[in-house]
Amino acid sequence: MVDERELENGLTQGEAERRLKKYGANLLENKKRISPVKIFLSQFNDFITWILIVATIISGFIGERADAVTILIIVIMNAILGFAQEFKTEKSLEALKELASPTSKVIRSGKLKVINARELVIGDVVLLETGDKIPADCILMSEGNFMVDESILTGESLGVEKSTSGKNNSIYMGTIVVKGKGKAKVVATGMDTEMGKIAGMLQNIEKEKSPLKEKLSSLGKVLVVICIVICIMVTLTGMWRGQDKYQMFLVGVSLAVAAIPEGLTAIVTVALALGVSRMLKRNALVRKLPAVETLGCTSIICSDKTGTLTENKMTVKALYFNGKIHKLEKMSLPENILMKKAFTYCNDSNFDPKKKKVSEALMGDPTETALIKAFFKESKSLKDFLDKGSRIYDIPFDSDRKMMSVIMKEGLKKVCYVKGAPERVINKCKYILDRGQVKLFTAIEKNKALKSVENMSFDALRCIACAYKDKEVYANKSLENNLIFIGVAGIIDPPRSEVKDAVLKCKLAGIRPVMITGDHKNTAFAIGKELNICKSQSEVITGEELDKLNDKQLSGRVNDISIFARVNPGHKLRIVKAFKSKNNIVAMTGDGVNDAPAVKEADIGICMGISGTDVTKEASSMILLDDNFKTIVSAVEEGRVIYNNIRKFIRYLLSCNLGEVLTMFLTSLFYLDTPLLPIQILLVNLATDGLPAIALGVDPPQGDIMKDKPRAKDESIFARGLSEKIIVRGALIGVCTVLAFVVGLYLGFGLKTSRTIALCTLIISQLIHVFECRSEKHSLFEISLFTNIYLLGAVATSIFMLLCILYVPFLQGVFHTSPLGIAQWFIVLFFSGIIAFINGIYLYFK
Template sequence: MIQEKELVKGLSTAEAEKRLSTYGYNTLMDKKKISPFVIFLAQFNDFIVWVLIAATIISGFMGEMSDAITILIIIVINAILGFIQEFKTEKSLEALKSMAAPTCKVIRDNKIKVVNAECITIGDLIVLEAGDRIPADAVLVEAGGILLDESLLTGESVGVIKSTLNKENYVYMGTTVLKGKAKAKVAQIGMKTEMGKIADMLQSIEEEKSPLKEKLESLGKIMVIVCIIICSIVTLLGILRGQPIGDMFLLGVSLAVAAIPEGLPAIVTVALALGVSRMLKRNALVRKLPAVETLGCTSVICSDKTGTLTENKMTVKALYFDNNIYYLDKENTEGNIVLKKAFIYCNDCNYNLSEKDIHKALQGDPTETALIKVFFKDTSKLKSFLDKSIRMFELPFDSSRKMMSVIIKEDSSETCYVKGAPEKLLDKCSFILEESVVKALTPQKKKEILRNIETMSSNALRCISAAYKEKGITYNSFLEKELVYIGTAGIIDPPRREVKDAVLKCKMAGIRPIMITGDHKNTAFAIARELDMCKSIDEVITGDEIEVLTDKELQIRVKSIKVFARVTPSHKLRIVRAIKNNDNIVAMTGDGVNDAPAIKEADIGVAMGISGTDVTKEASSMILLDDNFTSIVSAVEEGRVIYDNIRKFIRYLLSCNLGEVLTMFLASLFYLENPLSPIQILFVNLATDGLPAMALGVDPADSDIMSQRPREKKEGIFARGLSEKIIIRGVLIGVCTLLTFIVGKIYGYPLKLCRTMALSTLVLSQLFHVFECRSERHSIFEVKIFTNLYLVAAVGVSITMLLCIIYIPVFKNIFSTVALSVGHWLIVIFFSGIIALINSLYLWFKTKR
């Protein structure tokens, strides 16, 4: 008895929780997680660090214990900073994985609920529809026949028909529903499923190394070689001048450590992970890190209409039957009884008739629920209406037919009811119902119907027509012919209020927003015009028009098209390819299983988080958690911000490191004493490279970031003059530091004082430069300093560290520094700030001009 109840109402919440504690969660063995201790140890697995440790040991043997201990402390601090970066990245990615966990529909407490797949248990009654990924091994208990893709298990690409009427009634975790609807009782979960035996084949998120990160790692290797060569030259020149070999070896190693931007790939990863977290807060879940980079290049966004550009709150506003259009906000009508039956019976809506509120009682597609709410305001009346009928057979809706058909048994007679796209359905009709009389559907009458439907569509109404037949009923696909046309419902789905601003933002950013929809041409145009996506009907094209175009002709036409109406998934694939062939970077949205090819073809595949199927989500690069077009635009903006921030800290790190190398190299070249000691070089690396660079990674966007044209996808990270900026600023940092040292020597200051002034100049010039790096288009005067408090804090920490080693006796002894007077600071500030001031004034005048 309990089992029979479970097959109808599903498990109760209490029973499900009890079974979860008994059988465990529906999860597969994941790859072994890296422990925090291993992550920390990995920070020392670096060639330069090994050399530095060796140098520390040598220093110890040579009696320089204070130097050795200090260097060791700096190594550990660097390792801790690296560990924090990587640990945060791991945590961010884990959080993203949990957000991307697949969901499924399950009947609990006689209600359909959407839960994480890992929370279903043995005996749960799951609801399966086209596009769903099956969450566990289960036995079908209700299905007229569904088509599954079991290629993940079998390797066979041909769909498999499953039914409760034969032995093929078992469905497996990880396989997907291609067509049809069903209910199934969970038999096995987790590692006991067929998928559990090949668990390594199924991962919830694919972790891909970012192409940008790969490029920077390659750049890092080149820089390592170049820096080692330069540092070797500096070391050799010092030895040739008679400097002690041990001191020069330590100097060379220290300089190499400071010069090589070993943290660059790690900071890129952190910037990407933090950016992905920010996108998540704006309802965009990124599944693949390379998508973050590509987002900044997006030049075309192809968006579905329903639910993305519109609210997806469907309401029937008009009914057309008996040669009249009845606008329901102006007139009262209950419609035609046959039209009512067609829309109620031929409907995929799920019911919870124990719920009194009609809005809560209906669950499913908003269009389906709207077609019921127009006829019923009361759940009890709906229940008594449905109790009189039995569904005997169903031909589910699919995107090629654009129709759905059911055979309903009332009393002892059977009737076929059909609903679908007006033009498709009318092609199947031979008769029309007028004033309760069936008449022949003449070509003139058909034209009249289409004219009235055009009128409804031009008022932004989405039109769905209904038909029926009582004779010649067959339980197969030949059912849909010689139908009797009944009437049409006009449904309104108002545009989202915030989308109009998002469309304007796209246009300002050089991004072309395009609507792709299955709706009627006039309906699509009316919505697009209201959102300022297009102005003329000439900018709209239909699927039928696309059919007669060659790929080359379509490639030319898409340049001027803003709206694609009445399109099929195969059309979407052609549209995406045509737009891409015009050298565009395309973001494409979709929700149905048939949208997956177009989403995969797009540069950025965007799946709907609410209405999207599991197949679509897995083919996508990004999931919209709120199905909102505005979230795509926000994600594009975040993509641009992330890329800009990566350029910022690359500019900062490389120019600063170049300045450090040149300071020492030029001093050796001109036979000057070393401006910095080995331990001072390591201090500069510690004080300026880590925190300020990381703070640049979370810098807010430039105010005009969405006023810039999209960057080219093939554009190198050093494009748009970045390499020149790095070289020029690096040279200036090096030269100014050396000039400070030389001025000290000219005034006859002791070596310790000259080195302290050079050290202070090098640190401060880099800290001034970090504020310059916040924008490539604006000066320091235009960028508000306190909009990035992390950077202000990081610079504050670096300056505090500098003052500590200059004025606190214990640190003065360790770092061989002396206290600076006001006069000394004036020299330091002049040389460290003059270049930043000149550069900022130049940018300010350039912007004003």
Template sequence: MWFTKSIDETLKELSVGPATGLSSEEAASRKSKYGPNRLEAKKKKSVFQIFISQLNDWLIYVLFAAVIITFFMGEYIDSVIIILVILINAGIGVFQEVKAGKAIEALMQMSSPRALVRRDSHTAEIDSAELVPGDIVILDAGRVVPADLRLIESANLQTEESALTGESVPGSKEAADIYDDPNTPIGDRDNQAFMSSIVTYGRGVGVVVETGMRTEVGKIAHLIDNEELTKTPLEKKLSELGKMLGKMAVGICAFIFVLSWFQGRDLGEMFLTSVSLAVASIPEGLAAIVAVVLSVGVTAMSKNNAIIRQLPAVETLGSVNVICSDKTGTLTMNKMSVTQVYTTQGLLDLDEHVPNDIPNAAKFAAKAMILCSDATLHNDDATGDPTEIALLALGDTLRLDRKNLENDTNRINEKSFDSDRKMMSVLVKEEDGDYKVFTKGALASLKKVSTRIFDNGEVREITEADLKNFSHAARQMSDHALRTLAVAYKPAARDTHPDEMEQDLVLLGLVGMIDPARDEVKPSIKLAKDAGIKTIMITGDHKNTAFAIAKDLHIADHVDQVITGPEMDSFSEDELKQKVNSYRVYARVSPEHKVKIVRALKANGNIVSMTGDGVNDAPSLNAADIGVAMGITGTDVAKGAADMILTDDDFSTIVKAIEQGRNIYNNIKKSVIFLLTCNLGEVVVMFLALLVGWQSPLIATQLLWINLLTDSLPAIALGMDNGDPDVMKEKPRSINENFFSHGAGIQAVVGGIFIGLITMLAYWYGYYELGYSPADGNIPEEVVKNARTLAFMVLVCSQLFFSLGLRNRKKPLYKIGIFGNRYLVGAIVLGILMQILVLFVPVLREAFKLHMLDQKGWMMAVVLGLLPLTALEIYKIVFANRKQHSTAKI
């Protein structure tokens, strides 16, 4: 009952000091005792359960029925082969599901909440799973509470606890409260913050009292299932495609069976053949292959600093044509540094040199900035907002003793920053016992609430001339791409209410700080432009500052492409929709403006990516097609609302993610087209041969073997291709585009028919070279075996070789290289070796009813097997030359 104990009692019982926190050794000891701070996940399916689920398919049931039928027909070898094919297929399915599951688990762990913790007298951010009872946790707006805490400090702290209480309105928290009633409801325990609740306002410090399953949310964890993985829209579309193709294949197979019945064929054999053809022609592994390609792809993206939280984002990335990016930290280094300080004593330029005799007004302004900050800076170890870290560094530059300043002052109360006021205020008790309010924020906001000014050590009434001088200094700083921040103070009383803090202030000074652009941003913006993607910069900076940076980054060419939030407010919704495409920079914007920008852009048919880091950015991240949260500076709320998290807060990572997203989609498309082409080829050869009255070109076990070889490893290998380095020279893909757009569907159909026809040719040649025709009667069994062996070899070789040509739909193979995808080359080599093994091992040759080929047969298998690939490459060369010729004319 931690809520019934005082702060001192709680700290004593947990053996921790609030200023130092636990030692690393003690934290490790407690973790071994209490375990990781995480909720127990639902029990995962075992490998055996996954294996059984792979067999839970109606086609597999039919195959099992075929096993029984062949067994009673005395075809024991066929029965064994069918069972082995079923088991191997199921094994491949297990491998795919386990691999995809592990990749998704790794991503979930990477995007798990972080906690700001005080240990060994230092504040650092750690994974929330590492928390133990006794840890001192710092809370600020936007963070998810990482464990059950007994608050020891609170300043206007509010949390939203709807997950526990059902009450969506945030509740205020008071660390000093103590409750005598042990039955006090959770929603009334204002001296506690609970795991999974969200800090919506203010600041606080708490000591961890319960972790993991011992937390309040842990007690109801059986009602929570955070790991339920739903299919992406892409997987659903492919599943529907598979069902449609399955129905068509079953219809064709049923037609073949009925036709065979009318032709007087052996019904038992034809039933087995028809079922095997159905299994071979239905791309049942399509969804599993897509899941593997997606999971492997997004895992690779995470290694490049882009964590995909929602798999559908991968599909959408390829269609993005507008990137709305924050300036600070994303386009810039996120390493603010104060270069100028302006007070009534003039401008102090720190870029040039730091004078020995620093003006008192500048020191006072720096002191005020330090006290009105939530950041920490110890040597190179810093936490908090980069702007506030820069202000702490300013104190060091001006030779202020921050350690003594921290020890000699005590923050009593505060009024947190919000985007409407654009200010933050704190009430501080100083060493001499006096109380002062310190306020920092936008100069325009402070000018409205400042009635006096600090001048030469004295406080006097502020004049219009003073305001003009400060405005002129701010404008000069902005013109040099400096971000400005003003500071003020006033004497106050101990019981000053937060609503009274920002009244009748004394203006102290103004600082200008710069956050230089990242070196890699300019090339990334150009790359995005070449890919048909427009970059829009969104910032809270002044118009002049924003334009100076945007011009340097080649985002905007002239100031007419810049608009401010207040100017936007004068537009109606329709006016903004009409004008939004003409702007490249949005300055002085609030989070509400971001939502308006996204909606206006989307209304014009754009697919929009939007970055954000704050609590109030969640609506715009949700509104965008791709919400991108900052991994370093972003709040937990922003990360929770985003589709993608940047672990380096870098704009170029967004562009790289779009490039990878395009390649992942293209890789999935390659796998789909390959599977459909192969399956169509099998259906064509069987359908045509039986239609003209020939014997079945392939028997059931051969069809199942072909399905095993081509529908697994080559398809997965295509999905793991390195991708096209020129993919960013293409325009964004239409959101409504399907896999069969731009001639891909025609390619699959033509390729499938061509493979089917050359297999028919090989089958015919198998008769011809031994002096027979497929239409003859009383054909010796060895002749039929020879023809089927040729068809069997040609069909496998043509499918395996054809996969090489599908690596790139436009570029010929000699340009991208045969060995560019080692997985695919390995799959092809393995497939051919397995074919040779089946043919050369007598037991297997007899089991599959094959005939050893002669020299002509081998030449025929290789030559015909290479024909589909050769035809595809010739088409690409002609197409490429034609395109170059038409481009040259233009």
């Protein structure tokens, strides 16, 4: 027996909290936990690093204890830095999983609340509707045409009908509501559910491999081989020339540790994770990391109209009945009681009678609440009206029928009320209500009604028609036939003020915004024209016209279409495929359960965070937390920023590493003394490769980033001249360092001081280059130094570290350096800055 009070009130908040403590969170156990110790130890999981550690331990036993201890300290500091990066990234990804976890609509203390599904407890009353993932094992307590996809448990692809009676009232965690709606009582949570018993593991954010990360990982392996070969050559050359064999072995290993870009893929992950965090602050929740890379390639954004391009703040502005359009501002309408009943009873809004005003008491879809607000202002009058009838059956709205129907019991009689798209409703009507009289709905009257709908749509009004019948009312397929037409409501949903600028930003960035809506062609065009999405009606196509085109014909026309009106979710999939057939990178929004195929097919599937169903969220790459088109554009911009930042630190890291390798290789080639000792090589690695590279990963966008055309999806990370920049700048760093070393020797400063000059030149030239890497188009003279405080902090830290080893007596002994005077600093600054200065002048005039 269903307890109506329990259905109405649910648990109290206090009782729910008590049960949550007693039974625990509604979660399936995840054995994959972040292990800080494991992450830290993984920093040493490198063959060359282990060789270096063993070599330094041996050097400690043979008397070089200071060098050995210092090298080990540097290795550990590098490991700590790597650990901090990786641990923060793992934590960020775990936090994103938490944010992307499903929510549930639950009744607590008589009020409807939306909570995280993990907070559900036994005894909770949850509201379920089409597209929802069932959050726990439940017993169905009330339902309307309820059907569930249980394939995740049974493997059976057909939907299973559920009812409130018998064994068929059980519904299970993880299954999907594919039809209808209802209320259910939670009977098991977490590992006590059927899903828990079969050890189902649902993860909301899959730990997918980034394609870019995989490419860089492959590149890294090639670079490792090249670096090792060069390091071996440097070592063998030094030994052949009679230098200390152990010292040269240590030089080779140290150079390999410094030169091999082992942090390349790690920094990509850091940049992606930090970028995802920034997107989250802009209301875009990324569910799959590879999507971040694809965002920067986006050339088409297919967006729903309602709530995304518009405010989703619906207001009824006009009503059509008795053959006339009535403007609501006049407030002198004759009351149409049947229209009032149709729009109030055939409605799924939730109502809290405790609140005085209807505007505060209603919750639900903005279209549905707007229809009720047009007829009621005070909650008491609405409550009295609702009490006069009781719903005994309904057919929920779906995107194919574009209608919703209910059967109401009013006293002793049953009445069916219908609302939906005007063309669909009018087509189902045989009669018309005209000034209280039921008449035959002639072709002339139907055309007049459709013409009025068209006129209302030219004013950007979204039109909803209503009808009824009070004879032959029973729940079967003929329920929605032979209806009596009542009238049409025209609802205004104004465009979001910020969307016009976002559309302009898209067009400047070479991205085409495309509107997809179920609304009338004229309504869509009026909004699209106001937002500058389109200029003429030739850019608008309807779902009916779409059905007349085969896939090849649609593909031929799709690049000329800016608005798709009166479409259903099935059309969305065709639209995505048509745009993709023209080599476009497509972002597609969706919210309903039937949108999921199109969202999944798109290069970037975007689900609405407010109105989106669980099914569509799981099919998506990204969730809009505010359902706003501007957020999509912000995410695309952020995607471009992240990709550019990855290019920046790849450019910096590989140039610097190439410079270090060439410094040692060239001096070896020309039979010069070794310009850097092992401990100095490792210091360069610590001072330049860590913090500055990470700081580039959070570099703010350049002002013109959204003026570039979208890049090709298969474009190499080294495209647009990046590889040339790396090779040329790396070679110049190496040559300038060697020249500084040679000049020091030539001027008679001695080997120790000349090595110090080379060390300073190598570090300072890399720290200057890090600022050059901030832009591929602008010179140092055009980039503001103060827009990335993290980079300034990183460079300042590296310079402070360098000055310490030069002027602190104890550290001079450890790192074998000499304090430099003005003359020596002139050499360092000249060779460190000359290339950047010349390059800056070249770019400035270019």
